Amino acid sequence: MIELEGLTKHYGDKVAVDDLTFTVRPGIVTGFLGPNGAGKSTTMRMMLDLDNPTAGTVRIDGKHYRQLRDPLTYIGALLEAKSVHGGRSAANHLLCLAQSNGIPRGRVSEVLDTVGLSAVAKKRAKGFSLGMSQRLGIAAALLGDPRVLLFDEPVNGLDPEGIHWIRNLMKNLASQGRTVFVSSHLMSEMALTAEHLIVIGQGRLMADTSMRDFIQQNSRSYVRMRSPEREKLLDLLHSEGIDAAVAGNGSLEVDGVPADRLGELAAAHQLVLHELSPQQASLEEAFMQLTAESVEYHAHDGEPVPAQAGAAPGARTPEPAGARPGEPQPSGWGADWQKKRS
Numbered sequence: 349m350i351e352l353e354g355l356t357k358h359y360g361d362k363v364a365v366d367d368l369t370f371t372v373r374p375g376i377v378t379g380f381l382g383p384n385g386a387g388k389s390t391t392m393r394m395m396l397d398l399d400n401p402t403a404g405t406v407r408i409d410g411k412h413y414r415q416l417r418d419p420l421t422y423i424g425a426l427l428e429a430k431s432v433h434g435g436r437s438a439a440n441h442l443l444c445l446a447q448s449n450g451i452p453r454g455r456v457s458e459v460l461d462t463v464g465l466s467a468v469a470k471k472r473a474k475g476f477s478l479g480m481s482q483r484l485g486i487a488a489a490l491l492g493d494p495r496v497l498l499f500d501e502p503v504n505g506l507d508p509e510g511i512h513w514i515r516n517l518m519k520n521l522a523s524q525g526r527t528v529f530v531s532s533h534l535m536s537e538m539a540l541t542a543e544h545l546i547v548i549g550q551g552r553l554m555a556d557t558s559m560r561d562f563i564q565q566n567s568r569s570y571v572r573m574r575s576p577e578r579e580k581l582l583d584l585l586h587s588e589g590i591d592a593a594v595a596g597n598g599s600l601e602v603d604g605v606p607a608d609r610l611g612e613l614a615a616a617h618q619l620v621l622h623e624l625s626p627q628q629a630s631l632e633e634a635f636m637q638l639t640a641e642s643v644e645y646h647a648h649d650g651e652p653v654p655a656q657a658g659a660a661p662g663a664r665t666p667e668p669a670g671a672r673p674g675e676p677q678p679s680g681w682g683a684d685w686q687k688k689r690s
């Protein structure tokens with residue numbers, strides 16, 4: 349497992365990671381979520397001893413990273429897919445990693461096969477597409493057959509078949525009893541892959557909970573009812589002490605009453621229903637609800653603002669409303685975004 353205790357990282361005045369304490373357990377996929385700049389990559393880098401914590405500790409299966417002999421056999425990671433030495437072939441890149449970690453060379457062809465890169469094993473990595481580089485990074489993570497795996501945005505650049513493949517791979521690795529910790533901004537994908545979630549905002553822990561509880565606790569679930577006899581249905585619900593809200597599209601939304609009971613009630617009064625459907629918010633909605641206050645960078649909805657007619661290329665865009673005089677403002681489309689001052 350991975351255990352964090354009071355993990356903190358400052359970059360000058362910036363607190364990137366703020367007193368994080370949590371445990372990532374084996375046997376399930378744990379998702380790591382947070383808005384841009386929340387501190388996910390910094391946390392993962394500290395797990396791998398690529399960055400020194402300002403305070404706090406990380407333990408991998410009870411040990412500090414520096415105490416691990418042949419670390420790739422304990423923890424494998426995909427952080428930046430393009431961080432490979434471009435002049436080396438895929439096989440050579442993996443062979444160098446294997447040799448420096450006491451891993452038998454036969455393992456190289458095994459992992460290349462697992463990630464589907466056997467045919468390009470001798471090709472230089474600098475010619476690889478982003479998707480191929482992701483696969484090579486995943487091969488490196490698997491090389492030492494580690495008990496703990498970290499994946500930072502693993503589906504970046506993968507096509508639908510590749511996304512499906514990595515989802516199953518992560519689930520299989522977890523079902524073998526390994527610890528799998530994965531960050532992604534693709535909420536729909538995370539909802540299909542992770543059973544447990546760690547959510548951070550501005551470096552602080554916001555949730556450490558099961559996927560199911562996270563969605564339930566941070567979103568509203570209700571039953572949607574549509575009927576050609578809406579007024580009669582509304583009267584019936586009110587007579588039963590059930591509150592129903594009329595939505596913009598004319599349907600009724602009922603909180604806190606199971607769909608079965610609503611259906612039976614309508615049937616007992618011979619009211620026709622065209623829809624009776626429980627609505628559960630998505631992970632994306634729950635995530636946005638929880639983290640709304642901790643999002644650092646907001647874009648405005650709507651169309652991009654075109655350059656002002658007659659403005660010279662590179663001319664400053666007008667300062668956005670609320671800007672402080674004299675402060676540098678973002679350029680280009682930057683007039684349409686601003687850093688939230690919370």
Ligand SMILES: Nc1ncnc2c1ncn2[C@@H]1O[C@H](COP(=O)(O)OP(=O)(O)OP(=O)(O)O)[C@@H](O)[C@H]1O
Nearest residue numbers: 359362363364382383384385386387388389390391
């Ligand atoms: N080397 C660094 N020097 C200074 N500040 C840094 C450094 N690395 C990260 N930061 C800052 O720390 C904060 C956390 O960054 P980090 O990359 O960990 O966030 P993240 O959650 O991974 O973001 P994203 O989802 O956008 O990848 C950000 O404000 C970032 O600007």
